[in-house]
Amino acid sequence: MSATAVVGLQWGDEAKGKIVDLLTSEHDVVVRYQGGNNAGHTVKFDGQTYKLSLLPAGILRDGITSVVATGVVINPKAFLGELDGIESRRGKVAPEKFLVSDRAHVIFPYHMAEEAVLENSRKNDEKIGTTMRGIGTCYREKAGRTHAIRVGDMLYPDQFKRRLTEIVEFKNRMLAALDPEFKPFDAEAIFTEYSAYTERLKPYICDTTAFLHHALAAKKRLLFEGAQGSLLDLDHGTFPFVTSSSSSGCGIHSGSGVPERAITRMIGVVKAYTTRVGGGPFPTELNNEIGQHIRDVGHEYGTVTGRPRRCGWFDAIAAGYGARLSGVDCISVMLLDVLSGLDELKICEAYEINGERTTDFPSHVERLAQVKPVYRTLPGWKSEIAHIRKVADLPANARRYVDTIAELLCSQVEIISVGPDREQTILG
Numbered sequence: 438m439s440a441t442a443v444v445g446l447q448w449g450d451e452a453k454g455k456i457v458d459l460l461t462s463e464h465d466v467v468v469r470y471q472g473g474n475n476a477g478h479t480v481k482f483d484g485q486t487y488k489l490s491l492l493p494a495g496i497l498r499d500g501i502t503s504v505v506a507t508g509v510v511i512n513p514k515a516f517l518g519e520l521d522g523i524e525s526r527r528g529k530v531a532p533e534k535f536l537v538s539d540r541a542h543v544i545f546p547y548h549m550a551e552e553a554v555l556e557n558s559r560k561n562d563e564k565i566g567t568t569m570r571g572i573g574t575c576y577r578e579k580a581g582r583t584h585a586i587r588v589g590d591m592l593y594p595d596q597f598k599r600r601l602t603e604i605v606e607f608k609n610r611m612l613a614a615l616d617p618e619f620k621p622f623d624a625e626a627i628f629t630e631y632s633a634y635t636e637r638l639k640p641y642i643c644d645t646t647a648f649l650h651h652a653l654a655a656k657k658r659l660l661f662e663g664a665q666g667s668l669l670d671l672d673h674g675t676f677p678f679v680t681s682s683s684s685s686g687c688g689i690h691s692g693s694g695v696p697e698r699a700i701t702r703m704i705g706v707v708k709a710y711t712t713r714v715g716g717g718p719f720p721t722e723l724n725n726e727i728g729q730h731i732r733d734v735g736h737e738y739g740t741v742t743g744r745p746r747r748c749g750w751f752d753a754i755a756a757g758y759g760a761r762l763s764g765v766d767c768i769s770v771m772l773l774d775v776l777s778g779l780d781e782l783k784i785c786e787a788y789e790i791n792g793e794r795t796t797d798f799p800s801h802v803e804r805l806a807q808v809k810p811v812y813r814t815l816p817g818w819k820s821e822i823a824h825i826r827k828v829a830d831l832p833a834n835a836r837r838y839v840d841t842i843a844e845l846l847c848s849q850v851e852i853i854s855v856g857p858d859r860e861q862t863i864l865g
């Protein structure tokens with residue numbers, strides 16, 4: 438039994454897509470198990486750039502089966518748009534190469550409308566800063582059950598229509614009460630639109646959990662591709678400034694149906710610094726020219742929303758917590774090249790709260806908002822490193838920086854990325 442998982446240890450955008458893409462050829466099945474089209478990653482393949490949001494990176498390669506498992510929420514319009522984009526460049530995606538869970542939940546237009554009303558009703562410092570993709574409102578229906586529709590439900594048109602009509606009537610009443618400018622949704626029109634999506638999706642829809650169990654029994658090699666990062670995990674992250682799924686390693690089992698003991702290698706991915714999009718405390722944030730420098734050099738603007746990302750020093754307390762949550766076996770340090778040229782670098786090695794020092798990550802955001810980072814200052818390196826392919830060839834200060842991350846995360850760094858291309862990778 439062999440299964441690898443790739444999870445982000447920070448607040449998302451750790452460049453996990455590159456690691457998944459690098460590992461894909463060593464696997465038979467690539468599985469996306471949580472989140473929706475709030476995620477986004479860029480994969481360079483055959484000299485072309487692909488922006489993937491919902492589809493697993495495996496979809497670009499022959500001989501790999503890509504699975505969108507139970508824990509994902511699917512906006513069928515976005516999903517098919519992405520599939521069309523890939524098919525127009527790479528030809529038809531065969532149904533046996535691509536499986537969509539009948540248990541995954543479906544995002545409808547009223548989910549986006551409801552999210553906009555909720556986010557806009559919050560004061561600025563309380564806004565979660567969501568991607569406005571209807572992710573949280575769809576997961577809420579899933580947990581609440583009464584207004585949820587799964588992919589498999591759309592295969593039964595009569596029941597689907599009856600259910601959708603009831604839900605749309607309810608949502609229209611609710612949204613009209615909350616927003617005087619709200620224009621009601623037309624259940625019939627949504628039904629027609631989503632029935633067309635279902636026709637296109639039908640060949641791919643199946644029980645992915647059973648498929649994965651058979652794949653494990655047949656000794657297929659599975660690769661789990663996390664979306665977002667551990668600190669955005671609904672249960673364990675910086676609630677309420679989180680996403681609505683289990684985005685740490687904890688979500689793999691519930692989101693795919695594959696048991697924990699099947700995962701034989703857990704790779705935690707971190708950036709060499711920290712970024713965050715949306716609201717919520719960020720202890721090592723740099724609201725100065727160094728933060729702007731990192732944003733510019735690292736092209737730190739959201740793949741999905743284009744928002745500038747908040748940038749800061751590497752926070753070993755936050756990432757270390759992510760590493761323990763996910764139970765990582767090793768670390769990938771991404772975007773190390775972005776730090777080249779800075780005179781000195783800081784890594785947060787402890788938090789100080791009310792004069793007390795701790796290396797635990799606070800469980801409450803109010804407490805997190807109070808922490809003062811305790812920094813270890815390291816000398817920077819001046820030379821470019823994007824062309825380097827061996828650890829030994831890195832400047833001594835870059836090696837020292839990576840070694841410090843490994844020491845503070847109590848793990849080993851096995852992959853260092855020094856640029857977006859596959860070749861710009863150093864294996865430790």
Ligand code: IMP
Pocket residue numbers: 448449450475476477565566567568569570572573664665669678679680681714715716
């Ligand atoms: P939602 O997932 O759209 O509900 O957004 C909730 C929070 O998660 C917001 O702060 C988003 O900016 C953040 N978020 C969602 N997806 C991503 C991602 O892929 N990368 C980084 N942040 C994300």
